[in-house]
Amino acid sequence: MTRIVYVNGDYMPEGDAKISIFDRGFLMADGVYEVTTVIDGKLIDFEGHFTRLERSLGELDIANPMDRDAWLEVHRQLVGQNAVDQGMIYLQVTRGAPGDRDFVFPDPDTTAPTVVLFTQSNPALVDSPKAKKGIKVVTIDDLRWGRRDIKTVQLLYPSMGKMMAIKQGADDAWMVQDGAITEGTSNNAYIIKDGKIVTRALSNDILHGITRAAVLRFAREAQMRVEERNFTVEEAKSADEAFVTSASTFVMPVVSIDGTELGTGTPGPLATRLREIYIEESRKAAI
Ligand code: PLP
Numbered sequence: 001m002t003r004i005v006y007v008n009g010d011y012m013p014e015g016d017a018k019i020s021i022f023d024r025g026f027l028m029a030d031g032v033y034e035v036t037t038v039i040d041g042k043l044i045d046f047e048g049h050f051t052r053l054e055r056s057l058g059e060l061d062i063a064n065p066m067d068r069d070a071w072l073e074v075h076r077q078l079v080g081q082n083a084v085d086q087g088m089i090y091l092q093v094t095r096g097a098p099g100d101r102d103f104v105f106p107d108p109d110t111t112a113p114t115v116v117l118f119t120q121s122n123p124a125l126v127d128s129p130k131a132k133k134g135i136k137v138v139t140i141d142d143l144r145w146g147r148r149d150i151k152t153v154q155l156l157y158p159s160m161g162k163m164m165a166i167k168q169g170a171d172d173a174w175m176v177q178d179g180a181i182t183e184g185t186s187n188n189a190y191i192i193k194d195g196k197i198v199t200r201a202l203s204n205d206i207l208h209g210i211t212r213a214a215v216l217r218f219a220r221e222a223q224m225r226v227e228e229r230n231f232t233v234e235e236a237k238s239a240d241e242a243f244v245t246s247a248s249t250f251v252m253p254v255v256s257i258d259g260t261e262l263g264t265g266t267p268g269p270l271a272t273r274l275r276e277i278y279i280e281e282s283r284k285a286a287i
Pocket residue numbers: 035183184185186187188206207208209210211212245246247248
């Protein structure tokens with residue numbers, strides 16, 4: 001089955017999709033993105049992703065090319081046309097293609113944003129073999145820019161970080177700034193000690209994860225204790241449990257940090273329970 005993608009108002013087979021070489025997303029990483037998960041053919045936390053998209057665009061002074069209902073319609077069309085049961089929808093908005101390269105932003109009246117969406121099916125999203133084993137992380141310096149709260153497409157350092165982890169036989173990297181963990185390469189990071197969940201507070205240092213917001217809400221509703229503050233690498237290594245959250249991995253247990261096993265070296269009970277709650281509640285609220 002040929003995948004149908006969306007480019008600037010049109011649905012087409014992926015092989016027919018074309019973007020200008022002058023697109024500022026391509027030349028300057030001048031664009032933002034969102035990833036929304038699909039379970040049972042329905043969208044998880046669409047409102048959260050739409051709200052963050054609006055904020056990211058606003059911070060970069062790019063006009064939102066579509067209203068909420070139009071975005072929702074494109075998401076639903078792509079899920080339907082590609083028969084996605086479990087998977088993701090990737091969306092990207094760039095400042096467009098002004099027809100030449102220039103550091104100065106183009107006039108938005110003559111250069112429209114470029115909008116691209118495509119789907120990725122993943123039948124093993126809910127019943128993930130990785131979630132049963134847990135993942136191993138290594139720590140690396142956080143060398144990203146200072147506006148990590150904006151979900152831009154400049155993902156080179158996170159991608160390099162992932163490769164550094166893989167070269168060391170791990171699955172992912174946790175990034176460190178001034179001795180404290182910021183977040184994972186593509187997820188928010190948490191530790192659990194004596195039943196208390198600790199994760200870095202929101203600021204420009206981390207992406208404000210949509211899954212993070214939902215998971216912390218569910219944790220508090222389940223009477224789990226949550227502390228939003230910095231935590232060090234040493235504190236993380238002596239934690240009872242750890243996990244990461246993202247739209248595409250939900251709650252993913254972490255079983256070792258820089259080769260130090262946490263607890264029994266298997267997914268911890270609280271992380272496992274939070275994953276179950278998150279999937280159950282998200283399924284109920286999906287649209
Ligand atoms: N932090 C970073 C750096 C990310 O790239 C992501 C997701 O891509 C997240 C956190 C998790 O965000 P969300 O839960 O909205 O997927």
